[in-house]
Amino acid sequence: MSILSIQNLSKRYGNTKALSNISLEIPRGSIFGLLGPNGAGKTTLIRIINQIIEADSGVILFNDSPLSPHHIAKIGYLPEERGLYKKMKVGDQLRYFAKLKGMPGPIANDKVQFWLKKLDILSWQEKRIDDLSKGMAQKVQFITTVIHEPELLILDEPFSGFDPVNAEIIRNEILELKEKGTTLVISTHRMESVEQLCDQIAMIYRSEKILDGRLRDIKQAFRPNQFQVQLKTDAPDALQYDPLRFEDGVAEFNVSLEGETTNEVLSRLMALGQVVGFKEILPTMEEIFIQQVKKHTHE
């Protein structure tokens, strides 16, 4: 079942198309990757979901009902461009954002304590953002997006701007939130960064959706049926394959399955020497993306 159903969404800025006829289904409880280069239209789509701007046409259903202002409380948003009030105390700031999202005061207080403790910054409560290190401020920033316990959490480039330690903390928090049933949408142009996290992805290129589906299915579909082989041999020149590398008597090369099974290929290779490595080459999201873009622009 989808928490968010986007149907035929379009948006133009003047003469430039930002989104053309985008349709997406975001399943409840999943981590959804919204992939595409900068300027593809990801942020526009996210802003429309957050009701910051309006679409020219199309429909968005949140839990099967049309998106409306009262859904704001159920959505959390970490924008790519983010900041905090520098002169405001950590605790006040978090309470303010929680209440703006519609959380009642006393509950907001409890949640502030909970999250500050969880991320190990409870003692910083009375400090102003000015006095915090960048890493600390990043943690506070993350709390502002999750404090009101949203059903849907939208993170725009969540790993850019965070230092590696904090990026790891956030990665763990994302997985924990998923465990608890939160649906996450992660938008990024760095496709490799979300490969291990996402269940589903959609690729957006020049305002259009060029691919979407379950990550595993996509990877399967784009398998080139190639294997990387490492073979110990004394006569590399006798191989019918061009070795990519020949080192310490081990030749490394790629084999394509052309109608054969892996066992058939292997037994043929075994005759040539000792097989020390045999691994399927899986495409990266980046490669799939480039392949799709090529296909798309040729059409």
Added chain:
Amino acid sequence: MNKVWLVIQREYLSRVQKKSFLLATLLTPLIFPAIMGVFLWLATSDTDTDSLRIIEVVDENNMFFLESSDQYAFSFSRVDPEEGKRMVIDGERFGFLYIPKIELSQPTGITYFGEKNANMGLITLMESALKKRIEEQRLFQSGISPEVINAYRTDVSIRSITLDESGEEKITDATVNYTIGFLAGILIYVFIFLYGNQIMQGVIEEKSSRIIEILVSSIRPFQLMMGKIIGIGAVGLTQFLIWVVLIGTISSVVVGYFGMQMPQQQAFEMANADMGDVVVEQSGVQDLLQVISGIDFLKLVVTFTFYFLGGYLFYGAFFAAVGAAVDAPSEAQQFMFPVTIPLLIGYMGLFVFVLNDPNSQISFWLSIIPFTSPIGMMGRISYGVPFWELLLSMGLLVGGFFASTWLAAKIYRIGILVHGTKVSYKTLWRWLKSSH
């Protein structure tokens, strides 16, 4: 509505809790007495250091006498004019006044020599003394004795009384009305600029520190803008009220300390500076007190508060729109013209037209059109304004506030999300026209 309240609270508390707010609020009422003190101190120390300036006077008629003052002493002698000039050049004398033989009916040829340009005060002092003496001499020559002249010297001051529709008579005083209009107009002008600027800075802060995107995902831009404008307005009102209370307390403490002498003396000085007669002085004080008690303070306070807030709200939205259109305060200058010019027109108009002739055609329009009415109307109010004009002006200001906010919100809503692009008036126009 609940969210607007949250924003108002934040904007208000974040400013009121600052140390700089406390300092400005407590120190500003002390600045004016302090400046006056410095001037007084300078004035007294000035006469102390510059020892008495001696002016050599040669009077060929043997008729004039100039009384020495705090600053100038006059030494009469019969030196040769060339010798007199030499004394000035050598620095023995501050100046040299030469009075040749003159016809009383046509006194010409009186000359002053000084090393520096003579200041207006000195020339006026000498001129009036000589003039008085010549007049006395001529009256005396025509057979009127000096005693008679003194006995007939009279001072005249006109009591001005306005009649209102019910026929009630009220003593008015142009000086008092002028002062009230002047102070109220300037206060509103300064307030709009000061706090309008705070709105702009606040919007730029939220935009440049990129908090804005988080904010607008939780609250509508219009609510955010209104919350900010109202919150900052409340800060201004708080500050103003504290000033009123502080100044009131300080002055009543001062008055209590110096006894009742102080205000009487001040009142006397204000009423008429060169009156010597005790009886006239008494009536002057009474009149002034009557004038002050005749002012409808409730009406004044109510209208002032209305225009104070109305003017602020009318312009506040524009300041917010300007802040939203730029990335840094330094870029805001180019969009400030539409805000600054009408305010300046109101300010200049206050001095050039409204205070001089509150009932003229142009004063009327300045106090009706929302762009200038907060300043213009406050300049007129103490002189008395027909009720319908007040109502029209207030109504238009409220309407103007809705219109300005509606227009500014269109720019604000789009501007806050635009980063790093040069915005021109053309862009603003496009934003104004865009439907959503």
